[in-house]
Amino acid sequence: MYPAGFKGRAQRLTDIDVARVGRVIRLGEDEVRAVMEVETLGGGFDKQGRPKNLFEPHRFWIELGAGPKRTAAAEQGLAYPKWGARPYPAESYTRLALAMRIDTSAALRSCSWGLGQILGSNHKAAGYPTVGDMVAAFCDSEQAQLAAMIAFIEAEGLDDDLRRHDWSGFARGYNGPGYATHGYHTRLRDAYAKWQAIPDVLEPSYPKIGRGSRNAAVTVAQSRLLALGFDPRGVDGIFGSDTDAATRAFQKSVGLKDDGIIGPLTWAALIKEMDT
Template sequence: MILRYGDTGDDVSLLQRRLTRAGYPVAETHIFDHATESAVMTLQRDRGLVIDGIVGPKTLIALPGIALALHLTDADLVTAADALGVSVAAIRAVNEVESRGEGFLPDGRPVILFERHVFYKRLKAKGIDADAIAAKYPNIVSSTAGGYMGKAAEYTRLATAERIDADAARESASWGAFQIMGYHWKALTYPSIDDFVSRMQRTEADHLDAFVRFIAADTALLSALKGRKWAAFANGYNGPDYARNLYDAKLAQAYAKYAERDKVAA
């Protein structure tokens, strides 16, 4: 469940009651208004969460005061912005739009998405008969994308792929909150694919670090982010389908929101 400014209904009313019980009093209006957003942001600041005013799984869990050891913090976003030489508002926008929001599954493993067409290409590059394997495991090896099962089930697909070629399998999955493909490990200066995966298993800060490395290694992407050229950034990060999903418009809208918020705070 995701709640944000403008939402209405019983879920918002329940959120308002929980905020009040947690020490962040707000009127029970059934409307996610500015007062509710302000209370949420104060909670997020107190709990060390990303301060975006959006109520997702981490904010809901944090309401009773439970510590989240693996979560991304607002300080992490500031560090990332400094590392790339961009505004914090730009990083906040990317975090809201381009990240999965939750970098780990409930069982503690990092979120992944296994790409069977990437695995096909990497097997081919190793001189392995990918077509023969595809005939036996079409959901794992294919010249076309697809076969997704989502969430924890992606690890079942990965495990099958690892029995064929472990390194190529891990390189063929996107990892963590920012969906960085494993095969980038060398370009991003990780010692090995095993080291990359090990870091992705640690914290969301490591996921953000992989994102920072990815952007820093691509001059076009970094230039687009610095210049807030959202269409160019979305195209470079997501591919040509970005327009269909309105990623550029969402990034522009999120950036405007955070830039204005930072301006008011200053």
């Protein structure tokens, strides 16, 4: 269950987290950062260390269904049938607390949470069995928030839209048919262009390497392979046949194409396995 006051460890995201999590499903850092920036300006916690939260009364109306709970919520201005009927206040947790007095689960499911502003009712697509589990994880770290955002994007089949830079297609699937009203697709495009001008974390420190490569990146890869039990027969910065064999064995073990090339996906897997 989520902590009291929605205040957990509130661990912040690191740059390497963005690169590692996104590349697991073949998304670049710039695409991931564009979504994060448009949704929450790139930060998942508010000034009090709580997950950024947007309580949506029209969702609460749907979650409650017809009956005395909906009537009570409507009387308090916490539920109404159509989005945009009234302006949202700057702070959502006050309304969330009132809504939770009526129905805790429905209230949590009616909020958008964290870095990716994942709607609580989408907790399963984000990788969590209950909305409470999702909120608890989001109170703990921005890394959990980012992983959930990526899981949701993949579950909804929107990762291809991001890879193609089909901003309208992605916006329609992620934010609904009214995305154009708020220029969501153009803001995504502009955020992506901004991040394109900023060097990625995994480049050039983690370039594509393979047999014949000789550089510091090979030394890093050899060290990681050795630590994970795939012996390259030396950590010398030379990508020879032994390093090739170790790379292929590692790739096969994590379900990647065993081509002996350490590119974005293999780097991401090497980093992930070292963190677990």
